[in-house]
Amino acid sequence: MDFGAVWPEIILAGVGMLLVLLDPFVGAKRQRALGYLAVGGIVAAGIATLFEPRTGEVALAGMVILDPLSLFFRLLFLSAALLVTLFSFGFLQERDQDVGEFMALLCFATTGAMVMAISWDIISLYVGLELLSISSYILVAFLRDERRSHEAGLKYLLNGALASALLLFGLSLIYGLTGTTAIPVLGRQLAAALGHPYGGIVWLAVGLVLAALAFKIAAAPFHLWAPDAYEGAPTPVTGYLMVVAESAGFAALIRLVSTGMGPLSTEWGIWLAGLAILTMTVGNVTALWQQNIKRMLAYSSVAQVGYILAGIAVATRGGVGSTLFYLIAYLFSTLGCFAVIIALSARGHGEQIADYAGLGRRRPWLAGLLTLFFASYVGIPATAGFMGKLGLIGAAIHGDMAWLAVGIAVNSAISIGYYWSVARTMWIDPVPEAAGAIRASAGGSISLVLSAVGVVLLGLVPQMFFHLSQWASAGVIR
Amino acid sequence: MNWPMVAFVVLGGITVYSGWRVATAPLVTHAALFLAVTFAGVGGLFFLLQADFLAAVQLLLYAGAVMTVVIFAIMLSEMKDIEEPRPRGWLGALRSPSLGALPFIGAVLLFAVMLVVYLRGAPALPVTPLPAPTNSTVFIAGALFKIYALPFEVASVLLLAAMIGAIILTRVEGGRRR
Amino acid sequence: MIAVQGVPLVDFLLLGALLFCVGLFAALRRSNAIMILMGIEVMLNAVNINLVAFSRYLPRGGDRGQAFAVFVLAVAAAEAAVGLAMVIIVSRRRGTIEIEEISDMRG
Numbered sequence: 007m008d009f010g011a012v013w014p015e016i017i018l019a020g021v022g023m024l025l026v027l028l029d030p031f032v033g034a035k036r037q038r039a040l041g042y043l044a045v046g047g048i049v050a051a052g053i054a055t056l057f058e059p060r061t062g063e064v065a066l067a068g069m070v071i072l073d074p075l076s077l078f079f080r081l082l083f084l085s086a087a088l089l090v091t092l093f094s095f096g097f098l099q100e101r102d103q104d105v106g107e108f109m110a111l112l113c114f115a116t117t118g119a120m121v122m123a124i125s126w127d128i129i130s131l132y133v134g135l136e137l138l139s140i141s142s143y144i145l146v147a148f149l150r151d152e153r154r155s156h157e158a159g160l161k162y163l164l165n166g167a168l169a170s171a172l173l174l175f176g177l178s179l180i181y182g183l184t185g186t187t188a189i190p191v192l193g194r195q196l197a198a199a200l201g202h203p204y205g206g207i208v209w210l211a212v213g214l215v216l217a218a219l220a221f222k223i224a225a226a227p228f229h230l231w232a233p234d235a236y237e238g239a240p241t242p243v244t245g246y247l248m249v250v251a252e253s254a255g256f257a258a259l260i261r262l263v264s265t266g267m268g269p270l271s272t273e274w275g276i277w278l279a280g281l282a283i284l285t286m287t288v289g290n291v292t293a294l295w296q297q298n299i300k301r302m303l304a305y306s307s308v309a310q311v312g313y314i315l316a317g318i319a320v321a322t323r324g325g326v327g328s329t330l331f332y333l334i335a336y337l338f339s340t341l342g343c344f345a346v347i348i349a350l351s352a353r354g355h356g357e358q359i360a361d362y363a364g365l366g367r368r369r370p371w372l373a374g375l376l377t378l379f380f381a382s383y384v385g386i387p388a389t390a391g392f393m394g395k396l397g398l399i400g401a402a403i404h405g406d407m408a409w410l411a412v413g414i415a416v417n418s419a420i421s422i423g424y425y426w427s428v429a430r431t432m433w434i435d436p437v438p439e440a441a442g443a444i445r446a447s448a449g450g451s452i453s454l455v456l457s458a459v460g461v462v463l464l465g466l467v468p469q470m471f472f473h474l475s476q477w478a479s480a481g482v483i484r
Numbered sequence: 485m486n487w488p489m490v491a492f493v494v495l496g497g498i499t500v501y502s503g504w505r506v507a508t509a510p511l512v513t514h515a516a517l518f519l520a521v522t523f524a525g526v527g528g529l530f531f532l533l534q535a536d537f538l539a540a541v542q543l544l545l546y547a548g549a550v551m552t553v554v555i556f557a558i559m560l561s562e563m564k565d566i567e568e569p570r571p572r573g574w575l576g577a578l579r580s581p582s583l584g585a586l587p588f589i590g591a592v593l594l595f596a597v598m599l600v601v602y603l604r605g606a607p608a609l610p611v612t613p614l615p616a617p618t619n620s621t622v623f624i625a626g627a628l629f630k631i632y633a634l635p636f637e638v639a640s641v642l643l644l645a646a647m648i649g650a651i652i653l654t655r656v657e658g659g660r661r662r
Numbered sequence: 663m664i665a666v667q668g669v670p671l672v673d674f675l676l677l678g679a680l681l682f683c684v685g686l687f688a689a690l691r692r693s694n695a696i697m698i699l700m701g702i703e704v705m706l707n708a709v710n711i712n713l714v715a716f717s718r719y720l721p722r723g724g725d726r727g728q729a730f731a732v733f734v735l736a737v738a739a740a741e742a743a744v745g746l747a748m749v750i751i752v753s754r755r756r757g758t759i760e761i762e763e764i765s766d767m768r769g
Contacts, residue, residue, distance in 0.1 A: 012634065019641050026648055069634040107652055114645040121638050129730055133635040136737045137642040140744055144649030150751055156653075157764050160748045164698050164761075167741050168689055171705035174734060175682055178709050181730060182675075182716035185723035204605025210598065234767045301767075488668040496677045503681050503704045507688030512696055519700050522681075526707045532666050533674075535714045538731055542710070545735055550703065550742050557696060557746035561753035580691040581762075587690030591683040598679040606672040613666050613718040620728070627725035628732060639736050646740035650747035 011065035011072055012124075013058065014051040014080055015117050021047025022113030029106030037105040041095040041449070044109035048088045048116070055080045062481055064126055068188055071126040078330060078478035079123030079257045082337065086249045087116040089341045089453040093348050094242035096447025101149065108148060112246070115141035119254035123261070128177050128187040131258060135173075135222070138254055139166050142247060146239040158238025165231035169221035176214030179207055189266040193484070197269040212267060212274060216281075219263070223255035225281050225315060226288040229308045236304035241351055244300055245344030248307045249337050256333065259318055264326060264482050271321035271483075278319035279410050286312025286417040293424045299359050302424060303343060306383060309421060310336055313414055317398050320405030326482045328397030330475035335382065335390035335464050342379040342457030346372050349446035349454070359428055364437030372446070373432045375458050380425040382461045385418050390464030397472070491532055499525030516554050523547040534616035537624055666718065674715035682708035695752065695759040699745045706738045 009016065024047075025040055032040055055077060062073040070076070091112060098105050118137030125131035143166060147159025181187055183204075184195035196208050217228065224232035236244045263274060289309030296302035314336065317329030349372060350365075351357065366373040382391035395414060402411040446454065464471055502521035509515040523546035530539035578588045617623035628636055685708060688701030710731045717727025753759050 009634075009637075015638075022641075023644070066634045067631045069632070104652075107648065110648065111645065114641060117641065118638070121634075127635075129632055129726075129733055130635045130638065133638045133642065133733060133737070136740070137638055137645065140642060140649065140740055141645050143744055143748070144645070144652065147653060147748055147751070150653060150755075153755065153766055156748065156752050156755065157766060159653075160695055160745075160752050160759075160764070161761070163741075163745050163748055164689075164695065164702075167699070167702045167745065168705075170737075170741070171682075171685070171689075171702055171709065174706065174709040175712070178712040178716070178730070181723075181727055182712065182720065185716075185720045185726075187723075187726050187730065202605070203608040204601075206601035206604055210601050234765075237767050486668045488666050492666075492669045492673060492677075496673075500677070500680055500684060503684040503688070506697075506700050506704055507684055507691055512694060515697055515700055519703065522704055522707060526681075526711060529674075529677075529711060530714055532669075533714050533718050534666060535718065535728060535731075538710075538714060538728055538735075541732065541735060545739055546703075546707070550739055553742055553746050554696065554700065557749050560750050561696070561759060581693050583690065587687050590690065591687035594686065595679060595683040598683070599676065602672055602675050602679065606670070609671045609675075610719040610721075611670040613671075614721070614724065616718070617724075623725050624728045624732060627729035631726070632729050632733070635733060639733060643736065643740050646744050650743050653744075653747040653751050 009066070011058065011063075011070055012121075013054040014084075015120050017054055018047060018051045018113050018120070019117045021050075022110040022117070025106045025110040025113065029104065029110070032106065037099065038095070040106045040109060041091065044091050044113065045088065047113060048084055048091060052081065052084045052088075055084065069127050069130045070121075070124045072124065073481050074478040075260070075482060076124040078474065079253070080120050082253060082333060083116050083119045083123070083250055086246065086253070086337050086341065087112060089345070089456060090242050090246045090250075092449035092453040093245075093341075093345045093447070094240075095449045097240065097242050097348050097351075097450075099447075103149065108145070111141045111145050111148075115145065115246070116250065119250050119257070122254050123257040125261060126189050128180065128189065128192075128262070131189075131261060132174070132177065135254070135258060136170065138251060139170065139222075142166075142243075142251055145243045145246070146235055148243065149240050152238075154238035155240060158235045161231055162235035162239075165221065165235075169218045169228075172214050172221070173218030176211045176218060179211035180215070183207060183211065189261060190484075192266040193269040196267060200270075208270070209273075212270065213277075215262065216274060216277060219255055219259050220281060223252050223259070223311050223315075224308055225311050226285040226308065229285065229288070229311075232308060233301050233304040236307070237298060237301045241300065241344060241348050244304075245341050248303075248340050252307070252311060253333050253337070256314060256318070256329065260326060260329075260482055264318060264321065265484060268321075268484055275319050275321045278315055279407055282312045282315035282319050282410065283413045284312070285309070285315060286413065287420075290417050290420045290424075293421070296424070297359055298357050299347060299362070299428070300357055302359065302428070303340075306421065306424070307340065309417060310340075310383070312417070313395065313398055316407075316410050316414060317401055319410065320401050320407055321483065322401065322405045323479050323483050324476075325398075325401040325405055326479040327472075327476040328394070328401045330478055331397050331468075331472060332394035334471055334475070335394040335461070338390055338457045338460035338464065339379045339382040342454060342461060343376060345446075345450055345454040345457060346376045346379070349450050359431055361438075362428060362432050363435035364432070366433035367437055375454060376432070377429050378458060378461060380429060382465070384422055384425055388462075388465045390461045390468075393465060393468040393472075488532065492529070495525055495528045495532060499529065512558055516551070516558060519554065520547055520551045523551065533613070535620055537620045671715060671719040674711060678708045678711040678715065681705075681711065693760050693762055695749050695761060696746070698761070699742065699749070703738060703742065706734060710734055
C-alpha cells in the first residue's frame with residue numbers, strides 16, 4: 007500500500023513522536039531547540055503538502071481524496087498551528103511548562119485535523135476527529151496546577167465524548183442504510199433509502215450527525231461547553247481550538263454534509279440556516295455581558311461560527327467558497343487577538359477587560375493591533391472580516407436566503423457593542439496605578455505581525471484569496 | 485420454541501437492565517459493577533450475532549481493560565462523596581440532582597422517535613441474517629488492513645497520544661521541570 | 663454454535679436504541695464525572711450493537727461494519743483512559759468530582 011498521499015500527516019505525526027522521544031534528554035536551557043523542531047516539522051509538512059497532487063485523486067483504498075479542498079484545509083491548519091507554536095513557546099517558558107510534550111500534542115492534534123479534512127470515508131473522518139479531540143482535551147488541561155485548566159479539560163472531554171457518541175450513532179445508522187462508509191456514494195444511497203418505509207431513519211441519522219457536529223463547532227444551542235473550555239484552557243490552546251478545532255469541524259461538515267448528503271440539501275439547508283441565525287444571535291448577545299476577555303472572545307467565536315455556518319447552509323458552491331474565505335479571515339483575526347492577549351498575560355497581567363484600561367497609552371502598538379483585529383471581527387471596510395462578510399451575504403442572497411443575509415448584517419451591528427467597550431477601555435480609560443511592564447516574546451511578535459499582515463492583505467487585495475477559496479470549493483457540491 | 489429469540493430476550497434484558505442501573509445506582513462502585521455486566525451482555529449479543537472476534541475483543545477490552553481503568557480511577561480518586569443522595573422511591577431515580585426530570589424526558593423523547601421510525605420501517609428491514617463468515621477474524625482483518633489501513637495507522641497515533649496524555653496529566657511531580 | 667436465525671434486524675436496532683437512550687439518560691442525569699463517563703461508554707456499546715447487527719443482516723459491506731466496530735472500541739478505550747486520568751487529577755486537586763462543585767467559571 008502506498009502511503010505517499012499522506013506525507014504531510016506522516017511528517018507531522020513523526021515530528022510529534024520525535025518531540026516526545028527527545029523531550030527527556032533536552033535540558034531546561036535547551037527547550038528552545040524543541041520549539042524549533044516543532045516549527046521545522048510544521049513547515050516541512052507544509053512544503054510536502056504543496057507537492058501532493060490536487061486533481062481529485064482518490065488514494066489509500068478510497069480513504070482520502072487529494073482535491074483542492076484538501077490542499078486548502080491542510081495549509082489552513084498548518085498555518086494556524088505555526089502561529090500557535092510561535093506564540094505558545096514564550097507562554098510555556100514563563101510558566102515553567104514542558105515544551106516538548108505540548109508541541110507534540112499540538113502536532114498530533116493538527117495531524118488529526120488534516121486527516122479529517124482529506125477524508126473520503128466516514129471512518130477515516132471519525133478517527134481523525136478523535137485524534138484531534140483527544141489531543142485537544144489533554145492540551146486544555148495542560149496547566150494542571152491551575153484550577154480553571156483542569157476543570158475546563160474535564161468539561162471539554164465530557165461534552166466532546168457525548169458529542170462523539172451522538173455522531174457515532176448517526177454514522178452507524180448511515181452505514182446501515184447504505185452498506186458502505188465511502189462518502190462519495192452516501193448521498194445517492196441515502197436519497198434512495200428515503201423512498202422505503204424505513205426512510206425515517208435517514209432523517210434520524212442526519213439529525214444526529216448535524217447535532218454532533220454542531221456540538222463540535224460550538225453552534226447554539228450546543229455551545230454551552232465552549233465558554234468554560236475556552237476560558238479555562240491555556241491561552242494559546244484557546245486560540246488553537248477556536249481556529250483549528252472549529253475549522254476542522256467545518257471541514258467535516260463540508261465533506262460529510264455538503265458533499266456526502268448533497269442530494270438532501272433542501273432539508274438540512276433550512277436546519278443549518280436556522281442554527282446559523284440562532285448561533286450568531288446567542289453568541290453576540292451573551293458576549294455583551296462578559297467581563298473576562300477570553301470569555302468574551304469565546305462568545306464572539308460562537309457568533310463567528312454562526313456567520314460561517316450561513317455559507318454552508320445555502321448549499322451552493324459560492325456559499326462554500328465564501329465559508330472558506332471567511333475561515334482564512336477568522337484565522338488571522340483570532341490568532342492575532344490571542345497573540346496580543348498572550349503578550350499582555352506575561353507576568354500576571356489580568357484577563358479581565360478592566361485590566362486593559364489605558365493600554366492605548368502604555369503600548370499603543372499592541373492596542374492598535376488589537377483594535378485592528380476587532381475591526382476585522384466586526385467587518386469594518388478594508389479588513390479581512392469585511393470582505394468575508396460581504397462574500398457570505400452575497401452567497402446568502404444568491405441562494406434565496408435573504409433573511410440570512412439580514413441576520414448577518416444585524417448581528418454585525420450588535421457585535422460592535424462589546425468590541426467597542428474593550429476599545430474604549432483601552433483608549434479612553436486612564437492608566438491604572440500599579441501597571442507592570444509588558445513585553446512580547448520574539449515568537450509572539452512574529453505571529454502578531456503575520457496575523458496583522460494577513461488581516462490587512464485579505465482586506466485590501468482579497469482577489470487572490472477569493473480565487474483560492476472558489477477554486478477549493480469546486481468539487482464540493484456534486 | 486424459538487431459541488435464538490429466547491437468548492436474545494434474556495441477553496438484551498440483562499444488558500438494558502444493567503445499563504439502567506448504571507444510570508440509577510446510588511453508589512459509584514455498584515454502577516461500575518453493572519457497567520461490567522452491560523459490557524458482558526453486549527459481548528454475549530455479539531456471540532449471538534456470530535461475530536466471535538468482536539465478542540472476544542468486547543470481553544477483553546471493555547469488560548477487562550476499561551473496567552480495570554474505571555475501578556482504578558474510583559480507587560485513586562479517593563472520593564469522599566462516593567455516594568449520591570439516595571433517591572426517594574422509584575420516581576426519585578428518574579430525577580437528576582441538577583437538571584430535574586429533563587434528562588429523563590429527553591431520553592424518553594429520543595427513544596419514542598426511534599421507536600416510531602424503526603417500527604414503521606420494520607416490514608422492509610431484513611429478517612434473517614446472512615450466513616456467517618467461516619472465520620470472523622479473517623473477515624475483519626481483510627477490511628481492517630486492506631480498506632482501512634489509513635484509519636488503522638491514525639488510530640495507533642491516537643492511542644499513543646492518549647497514553648502520553650494520561651501520563652502527563654497524572655504525573656505527581658506537578659509539571660515542574662527538574 | 664448458537665445462531666441468530668429467527669431474530670429480525672429491527673429487534674437488534676430497538677435494543678441498540680433503548681441502550682443508547684439509557685446511556686444518554688445516565689450521562690445527562692449524573693453529576694459525578696466518573697458516572698457520566700460510564701454513561702457514555704454505555705452509549706458507545708449501543709453504537710456497536712447497531713454496527714454489528716447491520717453488518718450481519720446487510721446484503722453487502724458486512725466486513726466494513728465490523729471493522730468500524732473495532733475502531734469504535736479502540737477510540738472508546740483511549741477516551742476512557744484520558745477521561746479517567748482527568749478525573750484523578752481533578753479529584754486530587756479539588757477533593758471532589760461533582761461537576762457542579764468544581765465549577766469556578768460562570769457567565
